[in-house]
Amino acid sequence: MLRIITQWVEAQSELRRIASRTHDDMILNKEATVREVLQTVKRQGDKALLHYTQEFDHQTLTPEQLRVSGSELDAAYQQVSKELLDAIRLAAQQIEAFHRQRVPKSWVQFGEDDVVLGKRYTPVDRAGLYVPGGRAAYPSTVLMNAIPAKVAKVPHVVMITPPGPEGKVNPAVLVAAQVAGVQEIYRVGGAQAVAALAYGTETIPKVDVITGPGNIYVTLAKKLVYGTVGIDSLAGPSEVLIIADSKANPIHVAADLLAQAEHDPMAAAILLTTDSALARRVVAEVERQLVDHPRRTLTEKAIAHYGLVVVVESLEAAAKLSNEFAPEHLELEVEDPWAIVEKIRHAGAIFLGYSTPEAVGDYLAGPNHTLPTSGAARYASALGVETFLKHSSLIQYSQTALQKVANAVNILATAEGLPSHADSVRKRMENPSGEVDLDSPL
Numbered sequence: 001m002l003r004i005i006t007q008w009v010e011a012q013s014e015l016r017r018i019a020s021r022t023h024d025d026m027i028l029n030k031e032a033t034v035r036e037v038l039q040t041v042k043r044q045g046d047k048a049l050l051h052y053t054q055e056f057d058h059q060t061l062t063p064e065q066l067r068v069s070g071s072e073l074d075a076a077y078q079q080v081s082k083e084l085l086d087a088i089r090l091a092a093q094q095i096e097a098f099h100r101q102r103v104p105k106s107w108v109q110f111g112e113d114d115v116v117l118g119k120r121y122t123p124v125d126r127a128g129l130y131v132p133g134g135r136a137a138y139p140s141t142v143l144m145n146a147i148p149a150k151v152a153k154v155p156h157v158v159m160i161t162p163p164g165p166e167g168k169v170n171p172a173v174l175v176a177a178q179v180a181g182v183q184e185i186y187r188v189g190g191a192q193a194v195a196a197l198a199y200g201t202e203t204i205p206k207v208d209v210i211t212g213p214g215n216i217y218v219t220l221a222k223k224l225v226y227g228t229v230g231i232d233s234l235a236g237p238s239e240v241l242i243i244a245d246s247k248a249n250p251i252h253v254a255a256d257l258l259a260q261a262e263h264d265p266m267a268a269a270i271l272l273t274t275d276s277a278l279a280r281r282v283v284a285e286v287e288r289q290l291v292d293h294p295r296r297t298l299t300e301k302a303i304a305h306y307g308l309v310v311v312v313e314s315l316e317a318a319a320k321l322s323n324e325f326a327p328e329h330l331e332l333e334v335e336d337p338w339a340i341v342e343k344i345r346h347a348g349a350i351f352l353g354y355s356t357p358e359a360v361g362d363y364l365a366g367p368n369h370t371l372p373t374s375g376a377a378r379y380a381s382a383l384g385v386e387t388f389l390k391h392s393s394l395i396q397y398s399q400t401a402l403q404k405v406a407n408a409v410n411i412l413a414t415a416e417g418l419p420s421h422a423d424s425v426r427k428r429m430e431n432p433s434g435e436v437d438l439d440s441p442l
């Protein structure tokens with residue numbers, strides 16, 4: 001049952017509790033397990049992957065079965081309907097069009113005295129895409145990860161996803177991978193999959209960056225291997241925060257809350273509204289929609305632990321609470337959403353207006369659905385092409401330009417007690433031609 005609260009201080013404290021749900025859980029219960037999984041995979045490679053796949057996914061695999069075979073990839077096309085294939089293709093086109101919009105470009109700038117400055121973007125050599133598969137199969141997440149990697153021109157992309165019943169990977173996931181151009185797929189999930197990508201095993205290549213969302217084990221593993229490899233962001237259990245006014249439709253608001261709650265018992269679903277009647281209607285409607293819900297047990301858990309309705313005085317107050325929470329998804333179900341968006345400072349993705357359910361963003365609007373959770377939207381952003389790129393700074397100085405700054409470099413280097421830094425400039429001033437007298441004693 002969703003709780004309604006009206007007190008500002010209580011709302012702030014409840015929102016803090018919900019935002020920190022993954023940190024608390026991570027630290028108290030799961031971190032030890034994940035550390036052990038990471039260490040064991042690092043030491044034992046494939047053997048550990050098979051062991052943990054048995055323990056956590058209840059599937060018995062041989063090392064040869066870790067990689068999804070060509071015949072399994074071909075067969076997947078026979079197992080999805082034409083409608084599903086068409087929907088995957090439509091989503092792929094829209095996601096690609098969006099991600100091609102603003103690809104960072106290398107640049108150089110020519111300044112006074114022939115100084116050249118710039119940035120050169122290059123893709124990582126190898127990317128590892130995590131596609132969740134514990135409680136649901138996510139062909140959409142395949143597209144959201146693989147398409148930006150492709151647009152960034154990453155030369156080697158591998159995908160990793162947990163095995164389902166009978167060790168099989170969901171055929172829609174395999175089809176989406178092929179539509180997005182990923183052929184190298186391994187069936188392993190959880191922290192053990194992240195470890196394989198970070199350290200490499202006999203079968204699975206080590207990568208430079210790991211992207212993709214996942215449950216608490218996956219998210220904690222990504223956090224722990226950061227540094228050995230790059231990661232996109234901490235995209236953990238899903239969350240939605242809805243700001244609604246009196247004109248919002250309670251049936252739609254309830255459906256949107258449940259759409260995120262149904263991902264995971266640790267998902268969060270929050271409504272901030274200026275209308276106490278709407279608050280009550282949404283609570284009743286959530287109950288009603290849960291009655292025949294196919295994922296009722298896990299969705300109810302999420303709603304009971306991390307669901308909340310807050311009645312606020314104004315939309316400005318709602319925006320303030322939302323900024324404190326920094327949600328993964330923010331829906332503005334209000335009459336003039338563009339007036340409120342001005343006040344929003346932290347959110348992974350913002351959905352504007354009554355007819356923009358968050359689910360269009362999950363599947364095919366174009367922007368990425370892999371987004372920071374648990375307050376990480378304060379400092380992180382959606383997965384994108386730039387996640388797979390890094391840039392090198394470019395700096396070229398002429399002798400004249402160097403001369404002009406020599407004194408300032410000398411002063412700074414002396415202040416830092418680093419004489420060779422000063423010498424590296426001074427010696428070029430003393431010997432501008434760079435000629436070496438080979439007859440003089442060394």
Ligand SMILES: NC(=O)c1ccc[n+]([C@@H]2O[C@H](COP(=O)([O-])OP(=O)(O)OC[C@H]3O[C@@H](n4cnc5c(N)ncnc54)[C@H](O)[C@@H]3O)[C@@H](O)[C@H]2O)c1
Nearest residue numbers: 132133134135162189190213214215237238263264370371
């Ligand atoms: N933030 C985002 O952008 C975004 C996008 C899509 C999905 N999601 C989230 O991704 C998650 C998907 O979770 P999922 O569970 O369906 O799939 P998952 O693939 O993330 O996790 C399943 C794996 O967890 C491991 N695991 C399960 N129980 C374990 C235990 N007790 N100990 C150790 N390991 C264990 C298993 O190895 C299993 O393969 C959800 O939380 C969903 O909300 C987030």
Ligand SMILES: N[C@H](CO)Cc1c[nH]c[nH+]1
Nearest residue numbers: 138140141238239362369
């Ligand atoms: N809402 C998820 C991100 O938190 C993404 C997703 C994929 N499929 C359905 N939803």
Ligand SMILES: [Zn+2]
Nearest residue numbers: 238259260362
């Ligand atoms: Zn979703």
